[in-house]
Amino acid sequence: MHTTQLSSFTSHLPHSSAQPTGVPVLARRLALASMLCAGLAASPWAAAQTKSKQSASPWPTKPIKILVGFPPGSTPDVAARTLAEPLSKALGQPVIVENKPGAAGNIAADQVAKANDDHTLGVVINGNLTSAKMLYSKLPYDPAKDFSYISLLTTAPLVLVTTPSQPDGKAFLDAARNGGDKWNFGSPGNGTVGHLGMELLKVKAGDLKAVHVPYPGNPQVVTALLGGQLQMALVPPGIAMPQVRAGKLKAIGVTSSGRNPLVPELPPLADAGLLNFQLEVFTALVGPSGLSKAAQAKLAAVVPGIVRDADTRQKLFTQGWQAVGTSPEGLATRVKSETAILGGIIQMRGIKVE
Numbered sequence: 001m002h003t004t005q006l007s008s009f010t011s012h013l014p015h016s017s018a019q020p021t022g023v024p025v026l027a028r029r030l031a032l033a034s035m036l037c038a039g040l041a042a043s044p045w046a047a048a049q050t051k052s053k054q055s056a057s058p059w060p061t062k063p064i065k066i067l068v069g070f071p072p073g074s075t076p077d078v079a080a081r082t083l084a085e086p087l088s089k090a091l092g093q094p095v096i097v098e099n100k101p102g103a104a105g106n107i108a109a110d111q112v113a114k115a116n117d118d119h120t121l122g123v124v125i126n127g128n129l130t131s132a133k134m135l136y137s138k139l140p141y142d143p144a145k146d147f148s149y150i151s152l153l154t155t156a157p158l159v160l161v162t163t164p165s166q167p168d169g170k171a172f173l174d175a176a177r178n179g180g181d182k183w184n185f186g187s188p189g190n191g192t193v194g195h196l197g198m199e200l201l202k203v204k205a206g207d208l209k210a211v212h213v214p215y216p217g218n219p220q221v222v223t224a225l226l227g228g229q230l231q232m233a234l235v236p237p238g239i240a241m242p243q244v245r246a247g248k249l250k251a252i253g254v255t256s257s258g259r260n261p262l263v264p265e266l267p268p269l270a271d272a273g274l275l276n277f278q279l280e281v282f283t284a285l286v287g288p289s290g291l292s293k294a295a296q297a298k299l300a301a302v303v304p305g306i307v308r309d310a311d312t313r314q315k316l317f318t319q320g321w322q323a324v325g326t327s328p329e330g331l332a333t334r335v336k337s338e339t340a341i342l343g344g345i346i347q348m349r350g351i352k353v354e
Contacts, residue, residue: 181209
């Protein structure tokens with residue numbers, strides 16, 4: 001503060017006759033001014049201003065990567081790419097989807113769990129957050145500890161598909177039983193919902209003997225079905241139905257308790273004699289456990305709205321997904337319930353993956 005400003009300021013301060021006459025007036029006034037400034041600095045208003053400046057984080061400061069553990073065209077890939085453009089607009093940074101397929105999505109999930117740059121996220125499926133820990137004795141990440149939950153993105157039932165030459169309904173199950181271990185079924189990897197769902201189906205249908213063949217993703221499963229290497233599979237509707245509607249594959253039913261709006265033309269598998277068979281695949285957006293609070297808060301604020309937006313919902317629906325868009329707490333609730341369902345299948349069939 002300049003001397004002239006200080007003189008003007010201190011001239012309005014009260015003069016205390018109780019002060020020792022030996023203390024210069026200017027020194028006393030400087031001391032009082034210092035005390036007033038200290039009081040202002042400690043006031044709630046000043047503290048609020050400081051807190052506001054500290055909380056105004058610039059995140060994100062560079063492009064964001066979304067890792068997907070399955071190939072391009074797979075159902076998690078579709079969800080990630082549908083989210084990427086509107087998320088980029090909302091955050092003001094490019095959002096880049098990178099495919100890291102392998103090990104039922106666990107390779108990408110592990111990279112997300114170990115990311116420390118605050119700009120790496122992942123679109124994962126049920127198994128990565130629920131059953132992976134029960135299946136893999138040497139899983140390199142802990143689903144319960146190594147992720148920051150952001151949002152449940154999409155859900156879909158699975159469609160039981162086979163080759164066009166196979167019969168429908170109960171007759172199909174009889175053919176599958178008669179096929180014994182000469183029949184194969186495919187999935188996008190050990191421990192995925194497509195795999196565990198088929199294991200549950202095998203029990204409910206009279207312990208089918210069909211042999212599991214894992215693939216990098218559902219597009220490869222469908223290719224194997226079309227080529228005759230597989231006889232059946234549980235596949236999300238966005239992947240299955242184009243081939244079914246083209247007459248290249250046959251749909252036996254859907255893993256819903258009733259008709260599903262994604263595939264209203266298909267009956268539930270209960271109509272084929274498989275009672276109480278209800279299972280869904282989901283995708284979720286997660287980050288590493290060390291994701292900053294600023295990033296978590298920003299993503300939790302914008303992602304559910306993007307997913308529930310009418311345009312996004314329609315895009316996802318046409319690709320075989322029902323849009324959800326939850327809070328982090330909503331995703332945690334879903335993970336808990338799915339862990340119980342998939343864990344029950346694992347225990348029932350004694351499944352382990354090394």
